[in-house]
Amino acid sequence: QVQLVESGGGLVQPGGSLTVSCAASGRSFSGYAMGWFRQAPGKEREFVAAIHWNNGDPYYTDSVKGRFTISRDRAKNTVYLQMSSLKPEDTAVYYCAAKPGAATIHHYVYNYWGQGTQVTVSS
Numbered sequence: 001q002v003q004l005v006e007s008g009g010g011l012v013q014p015g016g017s018l019t020v021s022c023a024a025s026g027r028s029f030s031g032y033a034m035g036w037f038r039q040a041p042g043k044e045r046e047f048v049a050a051i052h053w054n055n056g057d058p059y060y061t062d063s064v065k066g067r068f069t070i071s072r073d074r075a076k077n078t079v080y081l082q083m084s085s086l087k088p089e090d091t092a093v094y095y096c097a098a099k100p101g102a103a104t105i106h107h108y109v110y111n112y113w114g115q116g117t118q119v120t121v122s123s
Helices: none
Strands: 003-007 009-011 018-024 030-041 048-051 058-060 069-074 078-083 092-100 119-120
Touching: 003 058, 003 092, 009 078, 018 030, 018 092, 030 078, 030 119, 048 078, 058 069
Parallel strands: 009 119
Antiparallel strands: 003 018, 018 078, 030 048, 030 092, 048 058, 069 078, 092 119
């Protein structure tokens, strides 16, 4: 079955950097969009970034543009989210997700989800 396993979360100081990874398995992800979402306590899950598996086109929410970079390694079946200039408001559980077709910001159309990894930005 399809598995998405996130890793790399942790505690980082404001202004610092962190990279989270999503190891995908269980099927070919050709033609899929791979997304990163986050959810802070008491808030709704929100779109962060997405990338198309085939052509690598990235998409970002405005609040992370210029600070976060999404990428994928097709040989390793892994998607990465490199985060820099981190702010306390970036604190959340970060989830990896996958859906066939084009990327979208709407979490409810993603078919597959990982278990999440906690990212805490605090001094």
